[in-house]
Amino acid sequence: MSDGLQPQMGQSLLFLTDEQLRKGIEAMFFAYRGFTADPDRILAEKSYGRAHHRAIHFIHRSPGTTVNNLLSILGVTKQSLNRVLRTLIEDGLVASTVGRQDKRERHLHLTPSGAALERALSDAQRDRMRAAYRAAGPAAVAGFRQVLEAMMDEETRHHYEAMKDRAE
Amino acid sequence: MSDGLQPQMGQSLLFLTDEQLRKGIEAMFFAYRGFTADPDRILAEKSYGRAHHRAIHFIHRSPGTTVNNLLSILGVTKQSLNRVLRTLIEDGLVASTVGRQDKRERHLHLTPSGAALERALSDAQRDRMRAAYRAAGPAAVAGFRQVLEAMMDEETRHHYEAMKDRAE
């Protein structure tokens, strides 16, 4: 069915064997651990989690965004996001302001201390990414991004594309 | 400090700008969601979670592995793994046998129904991976793997390498 002999395939299709795909799956699993390891250490000190990191990241990326918009980017329920957001607001890292046009909306911004944490997390994560990029070289990086983009859900890719070309 | 003007860098270093790195970070985040989406759907039906998937994956990959070995691959505590393993054994998906040489060890294998679930999960995940690989092409795939490997922790990479060359 899925595995098997894979007889006389063209040399060019060898990268599509189940074994190659399995290696890719494992690489993805192990790499994601490294990807989150450094920010996780910083977050643990402040007793925050990855959910806080994600919220901070995307608020930084899209200042003034609404809760609803953040929700669809993060792909979680509003209740789940709300808990995280509440602690960030209480701790003075995020400012929530009532919308001027639509008063139901809350617009989210990082405060100076929120921006400072964002910077610390971002720096830690980028350091590792930079080392990996440097080790692999520009051609590999292009391929890396290509495969990742092809792996996203349709809807997710829209979010990604929308943000991609913000500060080109 | 980390961002800034980045003046007159060689063309060859443009892929290391903070903006490029940020895109890579977001690509990683969004792609990982796609990466887990299909198995998650299957798991939800059977009220299992990703933790079960990971255990099943690596037991399939290293049949007869011990609890301790699985622990160090997965990077979780034994209490956490035990909870998952117990349900898998109760449900008849995993068999745990006392070691022949060292009777303290338990060797883990997938039962036929465990192997069937592994196959279903694996097929779903590979389908997406295959589509992404095919869309990106062999050169991109090579780069993808290179960057991921460079992103791993030192210790994690050992686990990865050890498994990589099993069924080459």
Added chain:
DNA sequence: CACAATACGTCAGCTTTGTTGACATTCCAA
């Protein structure tokens, strides 16, 4: 042999982060 170390399992309790359900507020359109 006695005893420390190892491998595994389990109990209790806590945290983070996801979920659903219920509800208040605000806006808009019939």
Added chain:
DNA sequence: TTGGAATGTCAACAAAGCTGACGTATTGTG
């Protein structure tokens, strides 16, 4: 103007991680 849709909050629960403590069987060592 009023009822429904949209936005956001509170409460309660579940999955899956964690620490700490302890029991048991087995192994290896002084």
